[in-house]
Amino acid sequence: MTDPVEQAARALAGNPARAEQQARALIVRNPADPRVRLILASALRRLDRAAEALPLLADLAKAWPRAARTRYEYGLCLCAAGQARDGAAQLDEAVRLDPDLADAWQAMADMAFADGDPLRERRALAALARIGAGHPELGRAAELVALGRHREAEPLLRRWLMARPRDAAAARLLAQCYVAFRAFDNAETLLRHALAVDPASSGARFDLAHALFARQQAADALKELAPLLAADPRNPAWRNLQAGCLALLGDDIGAEAIHAELAAAFPANARIAINHGHALRTTGERERAIAAYRHAATLCPQAGEAWWSLANLKVGALTDADEAAMRGLLAGNLPDAERMHLEYALGRRCEDAGRAGDAFARYAAGAALARRHFGGAGRDWAAQAQATADLFTPAFLAARKGWGAQSDAPIFVVGLPRSGSTLVEQILASHPDIEGTMELPYIGALAGRIEAAGGADALAAATPEQVRAWGEEYLERAAVHRRLGRKWFIDKMPNNFRHIGLIRLILPHARIVDVRRHPMASGFSCYKQLFAEGQEFSYDLADLAAYYRHYLAIVRHFGKAAPGTVHNLIYEDLVDHTEAEVRRLLAAVGAGFDPACLRFFANDRAVRTVSSEQVRQPIYRSGLDQWRAFESFLAPLAAGLGPEREGWRA
Structure with a gap:
């Protein structure tokens, strides 16, 4: 009984x-x-x-x-x-x-x-x-x-x-563990094995979706999320990842709607408020983004990302009271990640207030923490540039002329981060025949796979069919971001300059635009920027100089090995002679001139980079020489650049 x-x-x-x-x-x-x-x-x-x-x-x-x-x-x-x-x-x-x-x-x-x-x-x-x-x-x-x-x-x-x-x-x-180490192939293999053993495991399926999202395969991640959302549509972890996937695929309105729902459901969670602020910033709702970041900082004053997000809007959003609050927080005990964000935020506040010495000290403290957090670059950039030149010789390229996918739709905008590539993207995306997408990860991911398979040897041994398949794979993955049906689309991943040879091989009709800025200006702009990930070279001035030389060497090599492959655009010239440079740019990508490209700031498209607020206003000259106030602190950058400090335009 x-x-x-x-x-x-x-x-x-x-x-x-x-x-x-x-x-x-x-x-x-x-x-x-x-x-x-x-x-x-x-x-x-x-x-x-x-x-x-x-x-x-x-x-x-x-x-x-x-x-x-x-x-x-x-x-x-x-x-x-x-x-x-x-x-x-x-x-x-x-x-x-x-x-x-x-x-x-x-x-x-x-x-x-x-x-x-x-x-x-x-x-x-x-x-x-x-x-x-x-x-x-x-x-x-x-x-x-x-x-x-x-x-x-x-x-x-x-x-x-x-x-x-x-x-x-x-x-x-x-x-x-492998996702934390960014060993995504290993992680995916293990998770698919776990699901084969236990198909009902929602945890393993969610982890697989997260791993796919982390390697920026958002469409595949959404497929794995679908059964989880069907079973538990209000689960905040599921919904948050869904929003991230939608943002990667360009559905910024859908992503913001989910973040807004989560913010309403969990009003005391600072992390959710920060995510909502990021979504609002992307869609151009600056004041609402500021409110979301401030709400996060109120909920959790030590949340360094909330303060950095306010500073990173680059619109003078921080006040005297904010500065006092940040200094107080930094005087106490903080986890390194929060301290890192706060150092950068306070540096931006000090720079806006005209206190260069104080600002640089904060940037340097933040950079030291970032270098420890992300890991130092530790690469021989000169050797990598030489390896590129050794592989992609004129003879190598000539022997493979006509290989690859034959589409002329992609326009690659490359260069160093913080060199004006977002502005160039915004100008191009204001043309009725050109669609702006985002910094697409697909060329870098393909290059990584080829490197793992043998690198230069794998490329040299590739057949015409394999090369064409790589190009078609890129076009297929990029297609999900092409929502407007325009003739051309932009891939604005700056570091794709390292893969110009691969692009030329698999997409021989693609246009490539190199956006170049004064090395002291772009170097300092990188140094004072806390990136989300992937720019480890930017947290040390000497490494920045080596990376800039690496960049110049690669772009110059293709100027000689494959003349006409890359259109060089000098950012300073674009600022001083806007219409003439815009006309040259449009001619280089094969598009006719359109006056809308001169009113790029009126374009209400979503912008996902740290320059989102800057490209929503007309071109201004005030940023060209900001680095000069810090010149006395930038000696390692100047010394590392050597003759390229003056010869960078060549």
Whole structure:
């Protein structure tokens, strides 16, 4: 015969009213049984009557102070009754009494997410990972992954999987390590293996979608997200990733709508407010973006990204009061990531105020943290430029003339970051026959695959069919970004200058525009910019100089090896002689002149780069010589440039 207490407990999830009725009857029969009073309290909470449950739970907690389950229910009821601080304290006590009480940890994680407390949320998620692993050794590795300590977790997980290759949970954890290391191929292989072993694992499917998004394969990521969203359409993690994918595919309105919904659902979460601010900035809603960033900074003053996002609008959004607040934060204890963002933000504020020495000190402090965070470049740029020249000789290119996909649709805008490429993109995208997309990752990803397959040897051995297939693959991937049906489209990935030879090979009719700026100006502009990722060379002045020389060497090589391949546009000339340079630019890409290109600032297209606010106003000269106020601090850049400081135009 079924135990009536167990029967009442089982009714809680599906029919709390019935559970209440049964619990009250049991209390009449046995008022001393604490189990039925706890069931009654839980039923009342589930029926939105938490206040009625509180006296019951207070008595239970007093009578049985070491009962973790009672503390857990007491914490939930206090939170439901609007006493969140006391509720959180009860949850803390519950997990202290029983470190394996998963329900309490989950409640703590949910509360921390809603409150925008990432440290508390991470602690709870780490405990849940440990508990869910089911084995102490695997649990330790799972905890390390949740805490972001992937280097420590990776060898533990490899050893575990060597002995248990069909452990889907361990494969998923190791894949998370590989995503952190940006070893996306390894991560995808492991996650697909995990799903083959356990097709119903929503966690593995979400991780696969995230890995695909991280390698900027947004369409593929959305396919993996689709069944998750169908089953749980309100899940904030699913929705946030969906918004990121839509933004990558150019659906900025759809992405902003999702971020707005999340911001409304979780108004106390600073991370969600920052994401919403980014989406608003992309769509040109500057004032609403500022409001979102300020809301985030109010919710979590130490959220460095909120402050940097305000500074990075480059419209003087920071005030004297903001500067005082940032200085106060920097005087205290902060995680390196938050300190890094705040140093850059305060540097921008000091620069706007005309205090060059103070500004540079802040930029230098931020750059040192960024170099540690992202890793130093540590590459021999001169050797890489020479390797490019050695491979793509005139004879090599002539022997492969006519290979590749025959489309003339792509226009590649290349150069150093912060050299005016966003402005050139905006000018071109204002032409009725040219569509602006974004900084597409597909050439770089293809180059990485070829490098992994043998690099120069793989390219030299490629057949005409293989080369054409690479070009068609690029066009197919880029097609999802072409939403306007125009004749040409722009790929504005600046670092594609490193792949001019590959572009020339697989897309022989593509246009390539090199946007070049004074090396001291572009170098300093890079140095004071905190990039999201992928520009590790920019956090050291000597490395910046080497990278600029590397860039010049490659572009100049193709000017000799394949004359006419690249159209060189000097940013300073574009500023001083706008119409003449715009006419030259349009002629170089094969488009006729259109006056709309001179009114590029009226174009309301989404702009995703850090120059988004600058290209929404007419060209101005004030930024050309900003670096001169900092010249005394830029000696390593000047020395590293050598003769190219003056000879960069050649």
